[in-house]
Every structure is written in C-alpha cells, then in structure tokens.
Amino acid sequence: MLELLRGIGEEVVGSGKDGCIYIDDAVRRMEALSEEAPGSVSLIYMDPPYGTGKRFEVRQKVGAREWKSGRGSLVLPAYDDKLPRDEYLSMMRSVLTSSKKLLSSDGLLFIHVDYRMHAHVRLLADEIFGESSFLNEIVWAYETGGRSKKVFARKHDIILLYASSEDYDLHTDDVAEVPEGGRRNHMARRVDEDGRTYRQIVSGGKLYRYYDDEPVPPSDVWSDISHLQQRDPQRSGFDTQKPYRLLDRIVRCASREGDTVLDPFFGSATTLEAAFAAGRKFIGIDINPLCAVLAERRLKDAQYRLFCPEGEGAPELDALAAPGITDTGVYLNAFEPCDDELKQAAPSGYDGIDNWAAGRLENGVFLAEGREIRSKNTPELTGEVRVPLPGGGLVVRVSDILGRRFFYRLQN
Ligand SMILES: C[S@@+](CC[C@H](N)C(=O)[O-])C[C@H]1O[C@@H](n2cnc3c(N)ncnc32)[C@H](O)[C@@H]1O
Numbered sequence: 001m002l003e004l005l006r007g008i009g010e011e012v013v014g015s016g017k018d019g020c021i022y023i024d025d026a027v028r029r030m031e032a033l034s035e036e037a038p039g040s041v042s043l044i045y046m047d048p049p050y051g052t053g054k055r056f057e058v059r060q061k062v063g064a065r066e067w068k069s070g071r072g073s074l075v076l077p078a079y080d081d082k083l084p085r086d087e088y089l090s091m092m093r094s095v096l097t098s099s100k101k102l103l104s105s106d107g108l109l110f111i112h113v114d115y116r117m118h119a120h121v122r123l124l125a126d127e128i129f130g131e132s133s134f135l136n137e138i139v140w141a142y143e144t145g146g147r148s149k150k151v152f153a154r155k156h157d158i159i160l161l162y163a164s165s166e167d168y169d170l171h172t173d174d175v176a177e178v179p180e181g182g183r184r185n186h187m188a189r190r191v192d193e194d195g196r197t198y199r200q201i202v203s204g205g206k207l208y209r210y211y212d213d214e215p216v217p218p219s220d221v222w223s224d225i226s227h228l229q230q231r232d233p234q235r236s237g238f239d240t241q242k243p244y245r246l247l248d249r250i251v252r253c254a255s256r257e258g259d260t261v262l263d264p265f266f267g268s269a270t271t272l273e274a275a276f277a278a279g280r281k282f283i284g285i286d287i288n289p290l291c292a293v294l295a296e297r298r299l300k301d302a303q304y305r306l307f308c309p310e311g312e313g314a315p316e317l318d319a320l321a322a323p324g325i326t327d328t329g330v331y332l333n334a335f336e337p338c339d340d341e342l343k344q345a346a347p348s349g350y351d352g353i354d355n356w357a358a359g360r361l362e363n364g365v366f367l368a369e370g371r372e373i374r375s376k377n378t379p380e381l382t383g384e385v386r387v388p389l390p391g392g393g394l395v396v397r398v399s400d401i402l403g404r405r406f407f408y409r410l411q412n
Pocket residue numbers: 024025026027047048049078079091238240241242243264265266267268269270271285286287288291
C-alpha cells in the first residue's frame with residue numbers, strides 16, 4: 001500500500017509541446033485563457049450541447065476481454081443536455097465572447113449546432129462577431145438513422161463559420177477533392193486529346209473547362225462525410241462523437257501547421273486528434289473527467305499538458321520500482337477499488353484501470369515518464385512501465401474506468 005497524494009492537478013507528457021487539455025467549465029477556462037493569451041488561437045471549433053433535453057452516455061470497455069471484443073458494457077453519463085434556454089444562451093454568450101478575444105486577426109470560428117439552437121446561436125454570434133464577419137452556414141448532411149413520418153427526417157447539422165477580421169485565412173483549396181462521379185453533370189461531357197474527360201461552358205465570352213479528375217473545393221453543403229455508423233471502427237463509445245473526416249477538413253482548411261486549434265467542448269477529442277495529426281497545437285476543454293481518458297487514448301503519441309482535478313476516494317495501490325542498468329522498471333501489483341460502483345463494474349482490480357503512468361513530481365506537476373494505455377491494439381495492461389534512472393522519488397498515477405485519477409508516492 002502506497003501513500004496517496006493530494007493536490008496534483010497537472011500532468012505533463014513528454015515536453016508538453018503539442019497542446020493542453022483542461023477538464024474544466026468552458027465558460028471559466030475560456031475566460032481565463034482569453035485574459036492570459038489574447039489573439040493566440042487560429043481556429044476554434046465548438047460542438048456544444050444542442051439543447052436537446054436529453055442525457056448522453058459513454059460506453060466504456062472494461063478489461064482486456066471487452067477491448068478485444070470491441071464492445072463496452074459499462075454505461076456512464078457523458079453529459080446532460082438539459083440547460084434551460086436562457087442559461088444555455090448565457091453560457092454560449094460567454095464562450096463566444098472569449099472566443100473573439102482568443103482568436104488571432106486571421107482566425108476562424110466554426111460553431112456546430114442543429115435545428116434546435118441554430119437560429120438563436122446565429123443571432124448571438126452575429127451580435128458578438130458582427131454580421132459582416134459571418135462567412136458561411138455549412139450544412140453537414142448525412143443519412144444515418146430512421147425516417148420519421150410526422151416530419152421530414154432531420155438529416156443535417158449546421159456549422160456556422162465566422163471570421164475574426166477581414167484578414168481571415170481560409171484555404172479551401174487545401175481540402176479540395178475529386179468529386180465522386182465527376183463534376184457539373186449538366187454540362188456536356190467531352191474528352192481531350194490525352195483521353196481526360198472534362199465539361200466546358202462559355203460564360204461572358206470566356207471559356208471555362210473543368211476536368212473530371214481535378215480536385216474541387218467543397219461547397220457549403222457537405223454530404224460526402226457520413227455520420228458514424230453503429231459499428232464504426234472510429235467509435236470511442238461517446239454518444240455524440242463526430243467523424244474524424246469532418247474535423248480533419250475543418251482543421252486543414254482553417255489553420256496551418258504550427259497554429260493553435262481550440263475546442264472548448266472536446267468530448268471524445270476528435271478535434272484534438274485531427275489537429276495533432278495535421279501538425280497543429282491543440283487546446284481542449286471539457287467539463288467531464290472521462291473525456292480526459294478518451295483524449296489520452298486518441299493522443300497516445302502526443303506530448304501535452306493535462307489539467308484535471310484528481311478523483312475523490314482512496315483506492316489502494318501496490319506497486320514497486322526495480323532500478324536496472326539503463327532504466328527503472330515500475331511494476332503495478334494490485335489495485336483495490338475504493339467504492340462499490342467500480343467494484344461492481346470491474347470485479348478484478350486491474351480491469352478497473354483504464355490507463356496508468358509512472359514518473360516524477362516537479363513543483364507539484366506530475367511528469368509522466370512511462371505510460372500504459374488500453375486501446376484496441378493494446379487491450380491488456382502488462383502492469384510494467386519503464387522510466388529513466390534514478391529509481392527514487394517515483395510517483396504512480398492511475399486513471400480508473402470512471403475517469404478518476406489518483407496519485408501515489410512509491411516508497412522504495
Ligand atoms: C456534443 S459533445 C462534443 C462531442 C465532440 N465534438 C466529439 O467529437 O466527441 C459536447 C461536450 O460538451 C461538454 N460540455 C457540456 N457543458 C460544458 C461546459 N459548461 N464546459 C465544458 N464542457 C461542457 C460535454 O461534456 C460534452 O463532452
């Protein structure tokens with residue numbers, strides 16, 4: 001049994017150079033960030049609650065067996081989307097006001113909503129950003145789900161696009177794609193001397209030629225990105241997860257390598273993963289600590305800072321460190337859940353662990369030097385990580401499957 005440590009709210013993975021994750025209220029954290037670093041963010045994408053009146057869930061996988069089968073059995077609350085409209089709009093007013101301060105002069109803001117709050121949020125954002133800063137209403141159309149007979153089936157979301165100023169930097173060419181089935185079908189199809197098919201049109205005395213194999217930037221209707229299917233391999237278990245391709249498109253056309261991309265409601269961390277993969281820095285905020293666990297899994301190769309309050313309760317941990325010639329092995333021997341909820345969900349102690357790390361404390365910050373994270377490719381925890389020598393002063397951090405983090409000082 002090791003000493004449980006309290007008051008560690010920050011963890012750094014590697015140098016922390018790739019981004020920051022905050023488990024916090026978006027209103028509070030956005031306000032703080034906009035005071036600390038105004039004008040420092042190039043792209044903000046937000047996918048807030050939509051005012052659905054529903055409760056959303058996360059399906060967690062418990063233990064190696066469920067990771068192997070790909071099916072999670074533990075259903076946990078993701079978020080309650082039940083704010084009364086005035087409270088919802090007051091939250092959005094605050095987050096949008098901070099967004100305006102945080103964006104650089106060439107920055108862009110994407111607000112993802114649906115038919116419920118779209119009109120309200122549009123008016124609010126017009127007021128805060130100015131009507132002339134409104135660039136697009138993107139319709140993301142998809143075909144998943146059933147068909148209602150009482151109304152026309154609702155098969156699209158709205159993504160509002162605003163610019164920070166006239167100097168905004170949107171490069172739609174970077175996300176141009178060759179359209180399926182060619183382009184401009186109403187024009188006569190011709191074949192040139194090299195065998196390439198094209199359409200052409202004369203307008204204002206000028207001849208325009210469009211080749212079928214040439215990439216075209218998207219219009220404001222995005223129907224080429226499907227919603228996640230039931231058994232989609234991308235699924236993280238988070239109810240309102242958005243497809244990676246959607247965020248990849250937004251990140252690549254609205255920011256450049258090295259820029260900072262921020263998502264104040266990051267959920268399952270789709271934006272953070274897309275930003276990291278495209279060489280952008282990321283900032284993610286979410287109020288639910290479980291989202292940190294999802295983000296860590298999707299950002300396994302990233303170096304970042306994570307700010308997350310530790311969990312309540314005191315599970316028992318047994319671990320030891322064995323210094324070797326080139327590094328130190330840290331071995332996790334036992335983990336005893338501190339409450340019935342976890343005991344019921346994961347009767348075998350190890351199954352209650354989502355991921356764990358060993359490292360050192362520096363000025364109250366935990367430096368994670370060795371980590372094990374369960375994922376599809378690594379369903380089992382070996383219970384061993386390697387950290388650099390020397391072996392003294394080590395701390396172990398365990399995150400359980402409920403998203404709670406606990407820190408322990410290793411006494412040998
Ligand atoms: C629609 S989901 C985001 C889904 C995300 N785009 C994805 O791909 O997984 C909305 C998120 O907002 C978070 N949230 C709700 N209220 C919040 C608040 N006041 N501060 C921070 N996050 C909040 C919820 O926990 C939830 O994860």
